[in-house]
Amino acid sequence: MEEKTQDNTLKGERIAKVLARAGIGSRRAVERMIAAGMVKIDGKIIDTPAMLITSVDGITVDGQKVQEPEQERLWVYHKPTGRLTTYHDPEGRPTIFEALPANMPRVISVGRLDLNTEGLLLLTNDGGLARWLELPSTGWVRTYRVRVNGRFHHKKLEEISKGVTIDGVNYRKVDIELDDRKEGVNQWMTVKIREGKNREVRKLLEYAGMTVTRLLRTSYGPFELGKIQRGSVEEVSRSDLLINCKEYFKDKSVEIPDVKISDKPKAKKAGWAKSKPKKNAKPKRNKFKRKSKEK
Incomplete structure (x- = not known):
């Protein structure tokens, strides 16, 4: 919220926050832009992300004029x-x-x-x-359809499902369901994670002895x-x-x-979209339980 002075006049918000809301980038990205001298107001370089502003008038980022923040989309x-x-x-x-x-x-x-x-x-x-x-x-689950190659270790899959530490990185519990669907030596599965660390799905399945040959995220919360x-x-x-x-x-x-x-x-549906999202509900599944081949 905008800060106010003792006489109740608007004092403004931090510039990094306002520019983030305007879609310039995350607050951290904006802070890096400011540190690199890319952000100016009335032609003068801004040297601190803590500067308070009440509008984006006169502000440019890398020479481009910043527009007032729009409604969230x-x-x-x-x-x-x-x-x-x-x-x-x-x-x-x-x-x-x-x-x-x-x-x-x-x-x-x-x-x-x-x-x-x-x-x-x-x-x-x-x-x-x-x-x-x-x-x-937020507690939102990220769901992936995964095709893997290799023989997996059930014991390590069980470890993954409960949470595991790999190379010093702690990963939360993961839901894994094996499919009956196969493509030659490849096995399909559904993996659900709750955090989304860097290359998390790939690293977890490599830990279990498998190589990911295709990775498709199907939902986010x-x-x-x-x-x-x-x-x-x-x-x-x-x-x-x-x-x-x-x-x-x-x-x-x-x-x-x-x-x-x-x-x-x-x-x-926007003008450039080709179809609407599918609304079919997904059945609840037990981890490691094989499901019938999808049609």
């Missing part, structure tokens, strides 16, 4: 393999942001998917919302990939955003729709 993007989740790659490899439709505003990714991982990636125009969506404290085609993006409706993220909005003077939270939120 969220998109579901089907990331294809071969693209990095970054604005710029020194090696010149393609990024997700280069492939987004021209009518998209500047957006921030909620977490990352590595070069060879595909599937659901959330995008937002609000840095504060992006940070909140990334926090493990209540938001699902459904039938969105590779490279396509769909905007989440304002009502579903407010309902499913009501904890984030509760202190922001935003009216939350009085509707029961849906397990399968609808997405607002």
Whole structure:
């Protein structure tokens, strides 16, 4: 919230917070931009992220004028393999942001998917919302469909399911379900994690003796990939955003729709989207229990 002086006049908010909300980047990213001398106000370099401002008038980032923060928005993007989740790659490899439709505003990714991982990636125009969506404290499960090669060790899978430490990194418990579906020597499985550490699924399954040959994220909390085609993006409706993220909005003077939270939120189909998210409910599964082949 904006700070006030003793006479109740607006004192402003920290510039890093305002620029994050304007979609320039996360607060940490904005702080790095400020440290690099990329942020100016009326042509003068800003040297501290603690500077208080009441508007973005006169502020530029890397020579580009900053627009006033818009209403929070969220998109579901089907990331294809071969693209990095970054604005710029020194090696010149393609990024997700280069492939987004021209009518998209500047957006921030909620977490990352590595070069060879595909599937659901959330995008937002609000840095504060992006940070909140990334926090493990939300309790949201990230679900992946995984194809692996190699013989796995049941004992190590059991360790993974309860939480394990690998190379000094602690991983929380993970739900794993094996499929009957096979492709030659490859085995399919569903993996559900609650934190999303760097290359977590790959590292956990390598620990169990398997090599991941395909990794597809199908859901992130209540938001699902459904039938969105590779490279396509769909905007989440304002009502579903407010309902499913009501904890984030509760202190922001935003009216939350009085509707029961849906397990399968609808997405607002944008002009460039090719299909709507699938709404079929998933049955509850027991870890390590094999399921019948999917049709």
